[in-house]
Amino acid sequence: MSSSGNNLVLSVNAGSSSLKISLYAVSSHQEQGQDHTFPEPVTLILSSSISSISAPPAKFSFQPTDSGVQSCKDEPVDSITDHASAFAHFLEALRTKASIDGKRVIYICHRVVHGGDYNEPVQITQESYDHIEKLSDLAPLHNGAALSVIKACIDVLPDAKSIAYFDTAFHRSIPIHISSYAIDPELAKKRGLKKYGFHGLSYAFILRAVSQYLLKVCHDAFAFTIEVDIRFLLQPSKSLNLILLHLGSGASACVIKNGESLDTSMGLTPLNGLPGATRSGSVDPSLIFHYTNKAGRITHDPSMATHVGVTTAEDILNRKSGWKAITGTADFGVITSKAELENHDSEIALRNPHRLAYDIFLDRILHFVGSYHLKLDGEVDAIVFAGGIGEKSVQLRSMIGEKLQCLGYRRVESSKNENATKAGATILDISVDREESKNRPKRVFVCHTDEQLEMARECALDRRFWDEA
Ligand SMILES: Nc1ncnc2c1ncn2[C@@H]1O[C@H](COP(=O)(O)OP(=O)(O)O)[C@@H](O)[C@H]1O
Ligand SMILES: CC(=O)OP(=O)(O)O
Numbered sequence: 001m002s003s004s005g006n007n008l009v010l011s012v013n014a015g016s017s018s019l020k021i022s023l024y025a026v027s028s029h030q031e032q033g034q035d036h037t038f039p040e041p042v043t044l045i046l047s048s049s050i051s052s053i054s055a056p057p058a059k060f061s062f063q064p065t066d067s068g069v070q071s072c073k074d075e076p077v078d079s080i081t082d083h084a085s086a087f088a089h090f091l092e093a094l095r096t097k098a099s100i101d102g103k104r105v106i107y108i109c110h111r112v113v114h115g116g117d118y119n120e121p122v123q124i125t126q127e128s129y130d131h132i133e134k135l136s137d138l139a140p141l142h143n144g145a146a147l148s149v150i151k152a153c154i155d156v157l158p159d160a161k162s163i164a165y166f167d168t169a170f171h172r173s174i175p176i177h178i179s180s181y182a183i184d185p186e187l188a189k190k191r192g193l194k195k196y197g198f199h200g201l202s203y204a205f206i207l208r209a210v211s212q213y214l215l216k217v218c219h220d221a222f223a224f225t226i227e228v229d230i231r232f233l234l235q236p237s238k239s240l241n242l243i244l245l246h247l248g249s250g251a252s253a254c255v256i257k258n259g260e261s262l263d264t265s266m267g268l269t270p271l272n273g274l275p276g277a278t279r280s281g282s283v284d285p286s287l288i289f290h291y292t293n294k295a296g297r298i299t300h301d302p303s304m305a306t307h308v309g310v311t312t313a314e315d316i317l318n319r320k321s322g323w324k325a326i327t328g329t330a331d332f333g334v335i336t337s338k339a340e341l342e343n344h345d346s347e348i349a350l351r352n353p354h355r356l357a358y359d360i361f362l363d364r365i366l367h368f369v370g371s372y373h374l375k376l377d378g379e380v381d382a383i384v385f386a387g388g389i390g391e392k393s394v395q396l397r398s399m400i401g402e403k404l405q406c407l408g409y410r411r412v413e414s415s416k417n418e419n420a421t422k423a424g425a426t427i428l429d430i431s432v433d434r435e436e437s438k439n440r441p442k443r444v445f446v447c448h449t450d451e452q453l454e455m456a457r458e459c460a461l462d463r464r465f466w467d468e469a
């Protein structure tokens with residue numbers, strides 16, 4: 001497979017249930033265009049994903065942009081049991097299917113979910129590796145998995161430099177009264193006990209994608225002399241007020257005010273807020289002591305990632321709860337298909353665990369959407385659905401869309417909603433057009449988020465890395 005030069009950047013996203021990897025060629029260090037858009041500084045060569053890592057068999061997909069190269073989709077692979085073996089399987093496919101030698105990669109961008117007080121990407125050194133390792137207990141499904149891939153990269157691709165990009169960095173703008181818990185402030189400061197927030201790479205991608213989309217809409221609208229909101233033309237992302245929903249195996253909501261994170265539903269760890277595939281989401285903190293009297297003991301479960309030493313309580317709430325505990329499956333697509341959504345019997349959730357899981361999710365999402373709407377004084381430009389569930393669940397988007405009507409959002413149009421799941425565009429407006437919207441400005445978007453691209457483009461635009469390369 002041909003791809004010019006040795007300027008390859010690999011982006012690795014260790015999610016709780018998946019490993020997503022994209023390989024890019026760095027194009028050039030392009031400056032902002034005259035129309036205020038930034039052309040992508042990287043070109044995709046191939047993308048790969050390994051899903052269901054925690055519910056074997058893992059499924060391997062390998063999709064090069066060059067149609068001449070062998071691809072595969074959702075191929076079950078028994079030998080993949082964790083993120084490290086998933087990465088080894090990918091490297092083998094890179095060599096055998098795409099004939100690309102990993103040695104041509106000069107930077108590897110790693111999504112590291114918890115960065116503590118790191119507010120910028122950092123190159124992996126012994127010091128930063130140790131720091132990330134110390135934070136592993138605060139992201140038990142993530143940091144350990146990312147470190148196992150970082151370690152594999154150091155061993156197998158020693159000439160490539162690994163750089164960590166943190167989910168937490170995006171939320172540094174959250175004001176202190178929102179990020180603080182109502183506990184002893186001195187102890188909180190000493191131990192770093194505060195809301196950090198996660199899914200930041202995804203939210204950064206969505207914010208940029210929405211602002212570019214609205215900018216384009218405004219330019220097109222000007223061409224037809226239709227009245228537009230002038231704010232978007234002046235400073236697109238800095239003027240936006242958004243409610244973002246990243247709904248995947250881990251799910252969170254985020255409120256963006258004037259282009260910055262104001263609040264988000266995850267907290268000190270990715271456990272807080274919305275429930276997920278195996279996570280409980282927010283519960284009364286006392287609940288766990290009524291659930292088990294072994295809550296405080298450290299688990300020695302061999303299936304837990306190395307680097308992680310958490311209590312039984314954290315293990316239960318992170319890995320033995322959520323959709324999997326309620327229904328037996330962690331796949332929200334399966335839950336949706338078995339939830340009997342057409343049945344409006346008020347007792348259906350008592351009989352059908354899939355419906356119970358579905359209704360819990362809907363209820364908790366509405367909880368955050370309502371609260372965030374209020375935090376923005378109702379001045380919301382759009383609500384955006386993203387993540388595996390947000391991008392694929394037509395039903396969930398439609399039901400939330402219905403509820404949003406009372407807050408003055410545009411109605412979700414069913415044909416646009418259905419097509420959004422299949423369509424290739426990054427942002428899709430699934431709400432009715434301006435003429436039909438009865439002058440309701442608040443739109444409903446779906447964003448095909450891409451954390452790997454967010455890291456690769458940040459890497460390509462970061463002069464620190466290229467001036468010395
Ligand atoms: N058709 C579908 N409808 C609803 N949810 C789906 C559908 N297909 C996949 N999903 C959900 O998407 C989740 C994966 O989301 P993703 O954001 O890729 O995960 P991760 O959190 O590991 O990055 C799966 O666990 C599955 O529950
Ligand atoms: C932070 C988090 O939960 O990430 P993911 O959804 O990728 O597991």
Ligand SMILES: [Mg+2]
Pocket residue numbers: 015016248249
């Ligand atoms: Mg994810």
